[in-house]
Amino acid sequence: MSTKTIALPPAKNFINGHLENGLSKTLDVFNPASGEVIAKVPLSGKGELDKAVEAAKAAFPAWSSQTLKERVQVFFRFRTLLEQNLQELTELVSIENGKIYSEAKAEVMKGIELCEFACSLPQIVNDEIQEVSKGVECRTSHCPLGVVACITPFNFPHMVPLWTIPNAIALGNCMILKPSEQTPLSAVRIAELLKEAGLPDGVLNIVNGDKEIVEAICDHPEIEAVSFVGSTRVAKIVYQRATSNLKRCVALGGAKNHLIVLPDAHTEMAATNIAASMSGCAGQRCMAASAMVGVGKIDHIVERLCEVARAIVPGDSLGSVISKEAKERIERYITEAEEQGAKVLVDGRNTTVKGKEEGYYVGATVIDYVKPEMKIAKEEVFGPVLSILRTNDIDEAIRIENSSNYGNASSVFTQNGKMADYVMERVSAGMVGVNIGVPVPREPFSFGGWNESKFGVSDITGKSSVEFWTKLKKRTTKWNPEAWTNWMS
Numbered sequence: 041m042s043t044k045t046i047a048l049p050p051a052k053n054f055i056n057g058h059l060e061n062g063l064s065k066t067l068d069v070f071n072p073a074s075g076e077v078i079a080k081v082p083l084s085g086k087g088e089l090d091k092a093v094e095a096a097k098a099a100f101p102a103w104s105s106q107t108l109k110e111r112v113q114v115f116f117r118f119r120t121l122l123e124q125n126l127q128e129l130t131e132l133v134s135i136e137n138g139k140i141y142s143e144a145k146a147e148v149m150k151g152i153e154l155c156e157f158a159c160s161l162p163q164i165v166n167d168e169i170q171e172v173s174k175g176v177e178c179r180t181s182h183c184p185l186g187v188v189a190c191i192t193p194f195n196f197p198h199m200v201p202l203w204t205i206p207n208a209i210a211l212g213n214c215m216i217l218k219p220s221e222q223t224p225l226s227a228v229r230i231a232e233l234l235k236e237a238g239l240p241d242g243v244l245n246i247v248n249g250d251k252e253i254v255e256a257i258c259d260h261p262e263i264e265a266v267s268f269v270g271s272t273r274v275a276k277i278v279y280q281r282a283t284s285n286l287k288r289c290v291a292l293g294g295a296k297n298h299l300i301v302l303p304d305a306h307t308e309m310a311a312t313n314i315a316a317s318m319s320g321c322a323g324q325r326c327m328a329a330s331a332m333v334g335v336g337k338i339d340h341i342v343e344r345l346c347e348v349a350r351a352i353v354p355g356d357s358l359g360s361v362i363s364k365e366a367k368e369r370i371e372r373y374i375t376e377a378e379e380q381g382a383k384v385l386v387d388g389r390n391t392t393v394k395g396k397e398e399g400y401y402v403g404a405t406v407i408d409y410v411k412p413e414m415k416i417a418k419e420e421v422f423g424p425v426l427s428i429l430r431t432n433d434i435d436e437a438i439r440i441e442n443s444s445n446y447g448n449a450s451s452v453f454t455q456n457g458k459m460a461d462y463v464m465e466r467v468s469a470g471m472v473g474v475n476i477g478v479p480v481p482r483e484p485f486s487f488g489g490w491n492e493s494k495f496g497v498s499d500i501t502g503k504s505s506v507e508f509w510t511k512l513k514k515r516t517t518k519w520n521p522e523a524w525t526n527w528m529s
């Protein structure tokens with residue numbers, strides 16, 4: 041059954057302001073909620089990348105010579121266009137990714153917030169000036185890097201490209217975007233709307249593809265910096281390859297987020313926040329709750345959590361996962377945990393949605409008595425599945441969280457401020473929260489995890505990204521010939 045309600049943009053490359061077919065193979069793109077093929081995306085090769093880099097290089101001198109205040113005017117207009125096209129952009133995210141309308145809308149709204157941050161950059165990027173010796177001034181300026189690249193995953197096809205495009209471009213860079221081949225359509229609308237907002241041709245280019253084009257980006261001698269968001273396995277490959285080619289790189293990887301729940305937590309608040317965190321976007325958020333570590337007597341919270349999870353309706357309040365392979369992988373994790381002795385309290389396996397029988401759905405799943413050594417306790421499941429681990433000792437709960445290779449997010453649920461501080465100080469994660477299921481820092485705070493959830497120094501958004509997308513020029517000037525001289529003159 042067709043679920044199309046809007047005209048879909050073509051899944052094409054966007055080079056020098058124009059949509060282009062790739063030269064080579066294509067790959068089917070699915071609507072994961074219905075299982076139907078909605079587009080064929082080009083799997084581009086080095087030839088297409090070279091063309092995009094040439095376009096970006098040609099656009100760079102004029103774009104970078106504008107002032108920051110001039111460049112952000114494009115993003116003021118783009119922000120208005122995002123608002124005017126909110127419904128279409130929302131439906132597009134929902135169609136290509138499978139999330140429900142309200143979640144897709146929240147994603148586009150977050151894109152607007154990211155754009156607002158870029159508009160505020162002239163107020164934030166403060167270059168310094170100081171008289172460092174008598175009559176001698178030093179001044180810094182943030183200079184763009186040149187041609188930069190951004191490689192994105194399937195789970196936020198609108199928002200994750202906007203983590204980087206507004207800041208990198210407003211700061212004077214020209215960009216090559218490589219979206220996920222599973223969700224390439226939102227990126228095309230972003231490029232079209234930026235063009236409508238007045239972005240000059242060549243400043244943003246899209247080259248679609250898979251592994252081959254990512255490797256070509258990491259190797260390209262004229263790309264100065266690479267940002268990557270995706271799984272840890274690929275983040276490591278990209279970080280190693282890009283930096284070994286002497287590029288700047290920030291590569292965000294996967295996650296295994298732990299929520300530590302104490303018996304004094306507010307039952308309703310904990311249950312609803314945890315259920316929303318583990319099932320929102322079908323658990324396909326790098327900030328999703330994946331493991332809940334209950335300390336002491338928390339049965340009342342688990343009971344209420346299961347009631348809330350059972351009330352989540354696939355196809356209505358729960359979207360699909362991205363592919364048939366993802367559904368099979370998630371269900372394998374559940375079955376294996378059950379075989380190893382864990383107890384499945386709410387079972388989302390074998391879920392189908394009436395009228396969307398070919399869609400890839402997994403229902404909300406809660407598994408109790410998971411042991412730290414089980415695969416499901418250690419690996420990223422990336423589905424609407426919550427594992428509950430139990431302990432009687434807060435330090436043991438923290439040790440479990442600390443033993444993870446990842447370190448994106450962690451939260452503690454308690455009404456005791458001292459305990460909240462104790463846990464927050466000791467968990468090993470970049471984004472931590474109290475009584476909040478998804479502790480995403482909003483702009484102007486930056487986004488980025490620790491450990492194997494991020495490789496590279498800066499975060500990907502917020503003020504931290506300014507240092508990533510620019511290099512500092514330090515100017516020293518002396519104009520008065522009578523200036524005092526000293527040992528530094």
Ligand code: NAD
Binds near residue numbers: 191249269448
């Ligand atoms: P993925 O790693 O499979 O793909 C990400 C990008 O890498 C895509 O553009 C893809 O084409 C490319 N790619 C895939 N395999 C490659 C290879 N072998 N060599 C080079 N490039 C390759 O990730 P995904 O499945 O699209 O997205 C889900 C993952 O992204 C999850 O692990 C999730 O946690 C992570 N993620 C992390 C964050 C974060 O902020 N840390 C945010 C969103 C998603």
